[in-house]
Amino acid sequence: MSHDTGLLVTLAANFALMSLFAMGGANAAFPEMHRVAVEVMHWMSDRQFADLYAIAQVTPGPNVIVVTLIGFHVAGLAGAVVATLAMCGPTCIFAFFVGRVWDRFKQARWRLIIQAALIPISLGLLGASTLVIARIAGQSWQTVALMLVTAVVSYWLRLNPLWIFAAAALLGLAGAV
Amino acid sequence: MPDTMPDLPDATHARPTPTLFELLVAFTMIAIFGFGGVLYWSRRMMVEERKWMTAEEFNEAYALCNFLPGPNIVNFAVVFGRQIGGTAGAFLALLGLLGPPFTLVTLFGLLYAHYGNIEILQRMFVGVAAAAAGLTISTSLKMWQPLLRERLGGPHLVALATLAGVGVLRWPIYWVLGALIPLSIGLAWWVRR
Numbered sequence: 001m002s003h004d005t006g007l008l009v010t011l012a013a014n015f016a017l018m019s020l021f022a023m024g025g026a027n028a029a030f031p032e033m034h035r036v037a038v039e040v041m042h043w044m045s046d047r048q049f050a051d052l053y054a055i056a057q058v059t060p061g062p063n064v065i066v067v068t069l070i071g072f073h074v075a076g077l078a079g080a081v082v083a084t085l086a087m088c089g090p091t092c093i094f095a096f097f098v099g100r101v102w103d104r105f106k107q108a109r110w111r112l113i114i115q116a117a118l119i120p121i122s123l124g125l126l127g128a129s130t131l132v133i134a135r136i137a138g139q140s141w142q143t144v145a146l147m148l149v150t151a152v153v154s155y156w157l158r159l160n161p162l163w164i165f166a167a168a169a170l171l172g173l174a175g176a177v
Numbered sequence: 178m179p180d181t182m183p184d185l186p187d188a189t190h191a192r193p194t195p196t197l198f199e200l201l202v203a204f205t206m207i208a209i210f211g212f213g214g215v216l217y218w219s220r221r222m223m224v225e226e227r228k229w230m231t232a233e234e235f236n237e238a239y240a241l242c243n244f245l246p247g248p249n250i251v252n253f254a255v256v257f258g259r260q261i262g263g264t265a266g267a268f269l270a271l272l273g274l275l276g277p278p279f280t281l282v283t284l285f286g287l288l289y290a291h292y293g294n295i296e297i298l299q300r301m302f303v304g305v306a307a308a309a310a311g312l313t314i315s316t317s318l319k320m321w322q323p324l325l326r327e328r329l330g331g332p333h334l335v336a337l338a339t340l341a342g343v344g345v346l347r348w349p350i351y352w353v354l355g356a357l358i359p360l361s362i363g364l365a366w367w368v369r370r
Contacts, residue, residue, distance in 0.1 A: 019247045021350045023358075026248040027313075031343045032350040039347070051293060054306040055285050061208045061278025062215050064248035068279055072286035080283050084275065091247025092255045096267055099256035102241050109369070115244055117365035120332035121358060122243070123324055124339020130310075130317040131344040137310035143303060150311025155318060164308050172304025173297060 007075050008082045010041070015067060015086035024122025026064035026087070030129035033070060034136070043074045046136045053133060058165050064088065142177040195229055197262045197269055203227065204254055204273030215250045223257070230257075250274065331364035 014036050022029035037043045044052070052073060056066035064087055071083025105111045138144040150164055171177050195203065203222055211218045216239075223230045230238070242252040251274065258270030292298060324332060335357055342353035 018350060021354050022246050022248070023354070024243060024249070026251075029350065031347065035347055035349065048293075050306040051289065051299075051302045052286075054302050054309055055289060056282065057309040057312075058305060059278055059282045059285060060211055061281070062211065062248055062250045062274065064251060065275075065278045065282045068282050069286050069289075072283055073290070077283065080279070080286065084279060088248060088251050088271075088275070091245060091252060092267075092271065094247070095242070095245050095252040095255040096259055096264075098245060099241065099259055102256075103237075106237070111244075113365045113369060114362060115240065116332075116369075117335075117358070117361040118244065120324065120336035121339055121354065121361055123321055124336040124357075125343060125350075126317050126320055127336070127340035128342075128344025130313050131340070133306075133310045133313055137303075137306040143307040146304065146307040147311040147314065150308045151314035151318075154312050155315040161312055164312065165305050168304035168308030169301040170304070172300040172302070175300060177300075177304050177307060 004075065008078060011071055011074060011079055011083050012086040014041075015071075015083050016090050019087045019091050022091075022125075023118055024125055026062065026067070027129050028122060028125035029087075030066075031125075031132045033067070034132050037070055037074075043070070048073070050133075050136045053137075057161075140177070146171060146177050192228060192231075195227065195261055197266060199227075200258060200261055200266055201269040201273045203229075204258075204270045205277055206273075207250075208274045208277050211250075219250060219253060229261075331361075331368070335361045335364065 018029045018032045018036070021032070034049055038046055038049050052069045053066055056063070056069055059065055064084075067087040068080045068084045071079035071081070073079075075082070134147060138147050146168060150168070153159065154161070154164060168177075207215060207218045207222055220235055224232055224235050238253060238256055239249075241256060242249045245252045251271065254270035254274045255267045258267035260266070262269065293302075321336075324336060327333075339353060339357055342348050342357070343350055
């Protein structure tokens with residue numbers, strides 16, 4: 001278990017900064033997580049990043065939990081704690097105080113304007129996340145096919161994602177993807 | 178977002194207020210059952226089962242959590258927990274929401290560090306990652322639909338520029354949003370002027 005303080009500070013600074021730009025949820029920061037963890041810091045390979053994403057998806061709980069896994073991979077338990085606190089802390093404090101005064105601005109014009117302005121931003125980030133995860137998870141024609149089938153099936157049917165993941169794991173096990 | 182939910186006239190006095198312990202239990206359950214859709218579970222718990230919030234209050238809290246940066250559902254736990262029990266309430270809601278997944282995922286991380294290179298597991302990961310990406314594609318398409326139905330305009334430009342800057346060009350998120358958020362606010366102000 002690494003207790004490299006410099007590494008923990010780097011983790012904390014990166015996740016705290018990106019959390020402030022995660023418009024529309026933790027998934028919105030996904031391209032930035034990949035950029036920092038794989039491309040800039042070289043903490044892991046594309047494959048490992050995709051693995052961690054897969055593990056986070058099959059773990060119950062909020063999407064933000066992928067941050068815990070990245071922190072754990074980089075610096076053990078201390079890294080997991082630091083990354084999670086950095087990703088949630090600043091915005092939680094923000095939410096705590098804004099939640100107090102929010103009702104007062106229910107009909108305020110500036111609030112409606114900002115709210116409307118943030119919708120296309122969060123949709124753009126969601127699209128970017130989708131692009132990044134699709135690119136790293138679809139490295140062969142088989143995985144691309146599985147991805148597209150999953151997309152179509154889950155678009156039309158309300159299936160519990162657990163069944164989809166179980167089927168995908170079995171396909172992987174059988175060597176079909 | 179349906180803003181037209183009818184306001185129940187007797188909602189305020191008929192509504193139960195959770196104790197701090199109930200708050201902790203509720204968010205723990207949301208975390209444990211919330212596979213791939215914590216929002217769905219939190220709405221079901223808060224509005225339909227426990228009736229701690231009206232549908233309108235939930236929409237209002239959800240709008241706030243979308244407005245704030247950071248993990249939505251984590252913000253929701255803070256906002257709702259604070260309303261119920263101040264700082265202690267916010268803290269307990271967070272503990273319930275993040276405690277169990279944190280423990281579980283750290284355990285998985287440990288297993289991955291030791292056994293992640295085993296070929297059988299690797300093959301399963303490849304499948305699950307592809308399926309997870311497929312689910313993300315489907316969710317994104319559903320979320321994009323309201324925008325795609327709108328007449329082409331500024332919001333489309335902002336959404337596409339965000340997608341291109343962050344997802345294709347892979348620029349740092351703070352550069353892209355630092356430029357596009359002010360632009361988007363300007364555009365939104367312009368059409369509502």
